[in-house]
Amino acid sequence: MGRGGCTVWFTGLSGSGKSTLSEAVAQALRAEGRAVELLDGDEVRTHLSKGLGFSAEDRNINVRRIGFVAKLLARNGVIAITAAISPYRAVRDEVRAEVLASGAGFIEVFMRCPIPVLAERDVKGLYRKALAGEIPHFTGVSDPYEEPLHPEVIVDSSTDSVADGLARVLAAVRAGAAL
Amino acid sequence: MGRGGCTVWFTGLSGSGKSTLSEAVAQALRAEGRAVELLDGDEVRTHLSKGLGFSAEDRNINVRRIGFVAKLLARNGVIAITAAISPYRAVRDEVRAEVLASGAGFIEVFMRCPIPVLAERDVKGLYRKALAGEIPHFTGVSDPYEEPLHPEVIVDSSTDSVADGLARVLAAVRAGAAL
Numbered sequence: 296m297g298r299g300g301c302t303v304w305f306t307g308l309s310g311s312g313k314s315t316l317s318e319a320v321a322q323a324l325r326a327e328g329r330a331v332e333l334l335d336g337d338e339v340r341t342h343l344s345k346g347l348g349f350s351a352e353d354r355n356i357n358v359r360r361i362g363f364v365a366k367l368l369a370r371n372g373v374i375a376i377t378a379a380i381s382p383y384r385a386v387r388d389e390v391r392a393e394v395l396a397s398g399a400g401f402i403e404v405f406m407r408c409p410i411p412v413l414a415e416r417d418v419k420g421l422y423r424k425a426l427a428g429e430i431p432h433f434t435g436v437s438d439p440y441e442e443p444l445h446p447e448v449i450v451d452s453s454t455d456s457v458a459d460g461l462a463r464v465l466a467a468v469r470a471g472a473a474l
Numbered sequence: 475m476g477r478g479g480c481t482v483w484f485t486g487l488s489g490s491g492k493s494t495l496s497e498a499v500a501q502a503l504r505a506e507g508r509a510v511e512l513l514d515g516d517e518v519r520t521h522l523s524k525g526l527g528f529s530a531e532d533r534n535i536n537v538r539r540i541g542f543v544a545k546l547l548a549r550n551g552v553i554a555i556t557a558a559i560s561p562y563r564a565v566r567d568e569v570r571a572e573v574l575a576s577g578a579g580f581i582e583v584f585m586r587c588p589i590p591v592l593a594e595r596d597v598k599g600l601y602r603k604a605l606a607g608e609i610p611h612f613t614g615v616s617d618p619y620e621e622p623l624h625p626e627v628i629v630d631s632s633t634d635s636v637a638d639g640l641a642r643v644l645a646a647v648r649a650g651a652a653l
Contacts, residue, residue: 332550342542343522343539343543360521363522364522364546367511368547371551
């Protein structure tokens with residue numbers, strides 16, 4: 296147990312760059328020979344949380360499940376990277392406490408990006424619809440997003456490059472997990 | 475990946491001895507310094523499958539979730555032991571295929587025990603109620619249980635001691651996972 300495992304927990308709005316950066320981090324750590332599992336938000340919804348919706352309660356159940364699996368992996372030496380929106384602070388902090396109690400490290404990566412920038416990019420066309428009031432429970436627009444108060448890493452994808460973000464997350468993993 | 479990890483999948487009726495033997499196996503392997511996670515049926519229902527019922531569909535979703543988590547652990551070198559009733563053969567075989575495809579081993583342990591013996595023991599008083607028609611969806615009485623056709627290990631808890639079962643499972647783990 297606790298052989299250098301940790302959970303790298305990405306949180307941030309849709310389109311903020313969680314998937315892109317989490318994949319880059321996973322790739323870099325695998326290249327170093329580390330055991331890595333990437334629990335992407337969509338993959339997890341398929342395998343662990345099918346049937347759950349986007350109410351606060353359902354979102355929190357989803358986040359707790361991801362946290363449960365990440366903890367099992369991290370306390371066995373794996374670097375478990377998660378990339379779900381995870382909008383509520385209290386549940387993220389609950390997961391953090393559980394992972395730390397299991398003897399593994401926990402690194403929260405806050406992907407910060409202003410809504411106007413996200414709406415401007417709008418890769419999936421969702422912000423336009425959400426801002427027009429067409430999507431209920433759209434995080435950051437019609438549903439709350441509670442920013443982390445003390446994340447280990449902050450990456451602002453409106454100003455930071457992926458390489459910058461990658462370097463910062465890897466430094467935190469190395470410091471936190473004592474690779 | 476695949477550093478000797480495997481999934482030890484217990485299956486059998488309620489009261490057949492899955493929990494007892496799976497705990498003994500976990501303890502023995504931990505004592506040898508192996509990384510072990512025991513995914514007990516009840517624990518998993520709390521953390522991964524709250525809200526699911528006991529219809530065939532819900533049971534299969536539950537089993538697939540356990541299989542997903544067991545696979546993630548096993549392909550990272552952990553011995554993931556599961557102890558859920560898992561009554562349907564097709565889904566157990568689906569999980570087996572996924573775990574094997576991930577490069578980890580899969581050992582199915584069938585806890586066989588005749589219903590009359592279970593009804594005689596009836597630790598939780600459930601068989602009496604189920605046989606009286608008071609519990610719908612009670613596996614083996616009012617709901618199907620499909621025995622494995624080719625399990626790696628069969629333990630009959632009406633005749634085999636826990637020590638016998640333990641020795642047989644450990645031998646299979648050693649053979650299958652190349653400890």
